[in-house]
Amino acid sequence: MYSEKVMDHFSNPRNVGEIVNPDGVGEIGNAKCGDIMKMYLKIENNIIVDAKFKTFGCGAAIATSSMSTELIIGKTVDEALSITNKSVAEALDGLPPAKMHCSNLAEEAIRSAIEDYKRKNGLLEDGDGCIACGRRCDDIHHHEDED
Numbered sequence: 001m002y003s004e005k006v007m008d009h010f011s012n013p014r015n016v017g018e019i020v021n022p023d024g025v026g027e028i029g030n031a032k033c034g035d036i037m038k039m040y041l042k043i044e045n046n047i048i049v050d051a052k053f054k055t056f057g058c059g060a061a062i063a064t065s066s067m068s069t070e071l072i073i074g075k076t077v078d079e080a081l082s083i084t085n086k087s088v089a090e091a092l093d094g095l096p097p098a099k100m101h102c103s104n105l106a107e108e109a110i111r112s113a114i115e116d117y118k119r120k121n122g123l124l125e126d127g128d129g130c131i132a133c134g135r136r137c138d139d140i141h142h143h144e145d146e147d
């Protein structure tokens with residue numbers, strides 16, 4: 001049911017942990033299942049030089065969190081923002097349809113952490129973030145409705 005890559009990233013997740021003095025932090029909860037992902041970014045000259053995560057969630061959430069950190073390290077902030085839950089799932093050779101929603105956590109946590117970085121550095125532009133709550137309401141579906 002799960003690809004070898006999913007099993008690999010679930011059993012041996014990359015970049016687990018926290019970054020001391022991160023440049024951006026994002027925390028996203030999935031209101032439907034209660035799973036939570038926290039993403040820490042270190043950003044230098046607009047490049048993501050390090051990313052670490054903590055995920056309290058299912059195996060698919062952990063595997064997508066792990067893969068998403070590998071995908072964004074070395075990328076510019078804008079390149080990282082173009083990563084979607086689908087591209088994370090594709091990099092893992094797919095997820096079962098019933099688990100695709102789990103990959104939303106990774107996409108949303110990356111966006112949330114980058115928005116935190118932009119907010120702290122006065123770089124937020126119109127259209128960034130959820131205007132209603134600044135993505136602090138813990139409901140990713142709410143944000144999907146807003147966007």
Ligand code: FES
Nearest residue numbers: 033035058061102
């Ligand atoms: Fe909650 Fe997978 S079941 S993220």
